[in-house]
Amino acid sequence: xxxxxxxxxxxxxxxxxxxxxxxxxxxxxxxxxxxxxxxxxxxxxxxxxxxxxxxxxxxxxxxxxxxxxxxxxxxxxxxxxxxxxxxxxxxxxxx
Amino acid sequence: xxxxxxxxxxxxxxxxxxxxxxxxxxxxxxxxxxxxxxxxxxxxxxxxxxxxxxxxxxxxxxxxxxxxxxxxxxxxxxxxxxxxxxxxxxxxxxxxxxxxxxxxxxxxxxxxxxxxxxxxxxxxxxxxxxxxxxxxxxxxxxxxxxxxxxxxxxxxxxxxxxxxxxxxxxxxxxxxxxxxxxxxxxxx
Numbered sequence: 235x236x237x238x239x240x241x242x243x244x245x246x247x248x249x250x251x252x253x254x255x256x257x258x259x260x261x262x263x264x265x266x267x268x269x270x271x272x273x274x275x276x277x278x279x280x281x282x283x284x285x286x287x288x289x290x291x292x293x294x295x296x297x298x299x300x301x302x303x304x305x306x307x308x309x310x311x312x313x314x315x316x317x318x319x320x321x322x323x324x325x326x327x328x329x
Numbered sequence: 330x331x332x333x334x335x336x337x338x339x340x341x342x343x344x345x346x347x348x349x350x351x352x353x354x355x356x357x358x359x360x361x362x363x364x365x366x367x368x369x370x371x372x373x374x375x376x377x378x379x380x381x382x383x384x385x386x387x388x389x390x391x392x393x394x395x396x397x398x399x400x401x402x403x404x405x406x407x408x409x410x411x412x413x414x415x416x417x418x419x420x421x422x423x424x425x426x427x428x429x430x431x432x433x434x435x436x437x438x439x440x441x442x443x444x445x446x447x448x449x450x451x452x453x454x455x456x457x458x459x460x461x462x463x464x465x466x467x468x469x470x471x472x473x474x475x476x477x478x479x480x481x482x483x484x485x486x487x488x489x490x491x492x493x494x495x496x497x498x499x500x501x502x503x504x505x506x507x508x509x510x511x512x513x514x515x516x517x
Contacts, residue, residue: 241391242391
């Protein structure tokens with residue numbers, strides 16, 4: 235499998251480590267009302283789609299950047315790769 | 330202060346840098362380069378770029394190496410570079426760079442974290458295609474590629490078509506040297 239790194243171009247998937255669902259970026263506010271339930275959902279609840287999935291990959295044997303990869307879990311076709319930093323900032327996070 | 334008379338050894342454990350030739354390929358240790366990583370602190374990328382410009386240091390774009398005098402640099406990650414300087418004049422490389430970058434960047438000395446093996450010879454892609462999946466046939470001079478060789482992380486700095494520096498963790502320098510020697514003997 236080849237992941238088309240936004241900065242470095244096509245790289246072999248063996249350079250990367252897989253983390254999981256890209257929703258992990260959306261860490262709840264620990265000080266907000268209902269935080270225990272929000273953290274329970276954040277840590278334990280995942281969709282497991284047969285089809286398009288947004289997931290976090292880490293370029294461990296490369297530039298050490300986190301990527302959000304949109305991958306079809308049935309065909310392994312990769313339709314989008316973004317820097318996780320950019321995805322988080324687009325959601326209004328500071329870093 | 331006690332008097333120490335300790336002898337420095339090279340990453341491969343020799344008194345002087347070791348070089349050996351295998352057919353058209355020469356693999357040599359290089360120990361005269363001091364290293365420091367420069368990582369821009371959050372939101373300070375522009376300050377780091379300005380500071381580098383002031384001291385004539387070229388911070389290259391992703392995947393590249395920029396040679397300079399006295400300091401060169403290669404890209405390691407987003408807003409992070411490794412600076413190379415002559416060991417003879419910049420042994421304390423962080424102290425030399427800190428005044429320029431101030432609190433805009435975090436500097437870490439990395440000189441003794443890495444072993445530099447300089448591989449010279451013709452047809453180097455034929456050697457490295459046995460070791461890693463870096464596309465050296467298409468990498469011209471000035472590319473800096475991080476990859477794995479025999480499960481060890483390494484930087485390949487393409488200095489010219491006939492000269493590539495392999496930066497490997499100093500603690501596994503012997504293993505990396507063995508991998509390069511085995512591939513050189515097998516390829517040529």
